[in-house]
Every structure is written in C-alpha cells, then in structure tokens.
Amino acid sequence: MSTDPFDAALDLLRRLNPKDTAVNVTRLCDLVPSLTEDLLESVDVPLAVKRDRKTGREFLCCDYNRDGDSWRSPWSNEFEPPLEDGETDSVMPSEKVRKMEIKANEAFDVYRELYFEGGISSVYFWDIDDGFAGCVLLKKSVSPSAKSSGSWDSIHVFEAQDRARRAHYKLTSTVILNLGSSSDNLGGMDLSGNMVRQVEQDMPVEDDSSHVANVGKLVEDMEGKMRNLLQEVYFGKAKDVVGDLRSIAPLSERNRDQAAHREMISGMSK
Template sequence: MDPYSAALDLLRRLPPTNVSANLDVISRLCPDIAEDLAVSVDQPLQLKSDGENGKEYLCCDYNRDGESYRSPWSNAYSPPLADGAVPSETLRELEVGMNEAFDTYREMYFEGGSSSVYLWDLEEGGFAGVVLLKKALPSATLQKGSWDSIHVFEVRERSRQAHYSLTSTILLYLGSKTIMNEGDGDVSLSGTMTRQVEQDQTVTSPSQHVVNIGRMIEDIENKQRNSLSEVYFGKTKDIVAELRSIEGSEIKNREANLRRELLGAFGRRAPVE
C-alpha cells in the first residue's frame, strides 16, 4: 500500500476529534503527501474574525491561500495577501447572496453557531463552492459537543438547466464530564458521515442556484440527522444498555431466584386429568 492510501486508511480508524493532531503527525513523518492529505481529509472547522467588520467566519482548505484565509464578508485575506485567489465579480455577487441565505438557514436550524460560503470558478466551465456550518456547546458547561457540516458542490450549467454534484460530510462530537464519582472519567462519542447526491435542476436566473443548492443541502442534512439519531445513537444506546443496567445486581439476582422458584413450582405440579 502506498503512503497516501495507508495514511487515509489510518485516519479513518482514529478518533475524529483528534484528526488535526493526527494529520499533523503524519504530515511531519511523510511531508511528500502532506498537501494531498490536507485537501482530502475533513477537519473540524476553525473560527476567525474579519478585521474589517468584526464578523466571524469559518476556515477550511477551500478559503486558504498559503497561510492566509479569505473572509466571505469582506473578500479580504487575513493575514493580508496581495495576490490571493478570489472569485470573479459575477460569482462574488452570488457568493454574497448565498452567505446571506445560509446565515438565515443556520439561525433557523441551529439557533446559533456560524456559517460561511465560498465559491470559485472552474477552468473547464461552471463553478464550485463549499457551504460550512458549525455549532458548538459553550465550553463552560459539563456537556461538550460540536456539529461541523462541510458541503462541497460543483455546478455545470447547461441551457436553462444545471447539473449539481454535492458531497456532504458531518463531523459530530458529543462528550459529558462525569462528576458523580472521581474515578468515573468522561464519556465521549464522535464520528463522521459522508453522503453524495447529484441532481439536474431548472435555472431561470443566477439567483436560482441559491434555491437549488439550498434545497439539496437542507434535504441531505435532514437525512443525515435522521441516520445519526436512529442508527448511530440508537445502536450506541442498545450497547450501553447491554453493558450497564440501571438496576443493581441485588435486584437482578432476586428476580433470577424468583424465576427459578416459579419454574420449579410449575414443574412439580401434577398434570390435570
């Protein structure tokens, strides 16, 4: 197995909460594949503040150029970068509209958190982009948790139609600090989920892309939420219920003895003629 495939395989098996630290270690061990890994591996989203207006924005590999990150609100890089990549004027207008739309979407579904949308032109025609959403619990509480959504899409425009390709990844982490007994420790649950979908939609104006992409992301996020709730959390609940019962061992033993007594009593009864 080549180093790149081996590194991806290893990162899939390590806890998602430590992906940034693990990626840094692998990159130092194999610097030749560091750049490819940074593009291929989804990491928890980081927040930065726009120096021009003070608004927060999310950072990922799609708005990075060197060591600088572009803000979707001011279109400026931090630290400043004179020749940083920016979308064309027409695409920038669409980017502004999508940021406003998904800021409303974030408030409706997450009631807080942060969102950012970045678009870029494709050399072979059309454009691509990424929608980022993040919600984290306050660090002062005993419960810890974060939800990171990374929705990467490509748009190929045709005559009054467009073909959309969407890849959505959810990074979820939940944790709880136990304070009942000193030696109980912490409980944590984390994982990632990736889904892909392609659709052809009618396009009557550039703003129609906001509606089409928004509907696709809303639909796929709802499906991912349901899968996380029913499959992953449901299975975890079943496993925990098998490992640890709410009832103590004394009650369990008493119930087992009662069952044995009843079975013995029924076995000694004479048959009815």
C-alpha cells in the same frame, strides 16, 4: 511490497480517535511535509474559525478558501492574514460568481439562525468549466457544563454545471460530530465520528438567484437526512447497547417479555 506513504497516512488516521483528527493531521504534515497538500485536501477536520479584521465578523476556514497560511473571508473577500504578494487571481471568484457568493452567504446566515440558533456559517464559490463550484460550511459548538461539550461541523461541497434552463448539481456532504462528557463516578465518555453522503440532481434555473435557492434546498434536505440518520441509527444503536448492559426494568420482567414475544412469533409461524 512497498506501501504508499499517503495511503499509509489515511489508514493510520482511520484507526485513531476521530476527535483528534485535526491534531493528527498536523503531526503527519510535520513528520512528512511532502504529504501536506494531499492530506489537507483529502481529510475532513473540524472547521477552524478566524475573524475578519475589516468587518469584525467570524468566518470558517477550510482548504477551499486557503492560500498558503491565509484564508479568504466571505464577508470582505480579503485574506486573513493579508497575503504578502497580494491576492492571487487563481483563488478569487469572478465578478458574477462573487455576486452569487454574497447572496449565498446572506441566505445561509438566515438558515444557520433558523436551524442552529447560533454558530457560524461561511460559503465560498469559485469558477470551473461549464459552471461553478462551492462549499457551504456550518459550525456550532456548545458547552452546557464544565464537564460536557459538543460540536457539529458540516461541510457541503458541490459542483453546478449549466445546461439549457437547467443545472446539474453534484453534492458531497460531510458531518463531523463530537460529543464528550465526564464525571467523577463514571469517568470520561467520548462519542465522535463523521458521516459522508453524496447526491446528484438536475434542477431548473431561471437566473443566478436560482442557483442559490437550489443549493440551499439540496443542503437543507441533506442535512435533515444526515441528522435523522445520526439520531435514529447511531444514537439508537448506542441506546440498545446501554440497554443490553443495564436494563431499566428488572431482568426477570425483561426475560418474561422476551419469552412471550418468542411464543407469539412461534404461534404465528404455525
């Protein structure tokens, strides 16, 4: 039975270290060039950073602002590096959508400073039938010391379909988290992975500014929920595993507490 090359590539990426996804995608594209477009559209990788030569501001790159080997800046609405044949209409938002894109970038620049205290944000909108779509990108990288580092990349892709005084929003959010540290005594530790969540919601709309506020609320709520999941579920589980490997209190005390707990549960059941 033959295996589809694209499915095989995705299956391989799922088995490799999430920290090296960007490098592995590039290698797969070099190995099988026919899969390049499908892989770039389907696989979420840590966001790359470019600088807008016109404004001097940094912006984030993804498949939604890409045209070949150039990326559109949300600040100047121009491509970096410039396209040889000029800007193509197929990837440029209409005037109405571009105005909303500018407002959204201003709003999420404030959001980024409030919640991340640094980092980079970029918002891109484009036209679709019966409405518009867009993506909100946020990235922050830190290196507290020479032997520890971390990065947070969030990619929020949405569609907004206009209805009578309301709009239907469909949001797909991805968070890519990379944490690493090393020491001479313990060696290296790498904690990397991603999380994907979706939500659909109808919200009231009075004018174009309402869309920016609605998208901002959806992204804010989703990021809060995903951060809590990462902290409570994933890091909580890692803490439990470490606790099972090496207890802070002597094992004799821990075993005594567990025995008392089991005795109490047994007494309650009777």
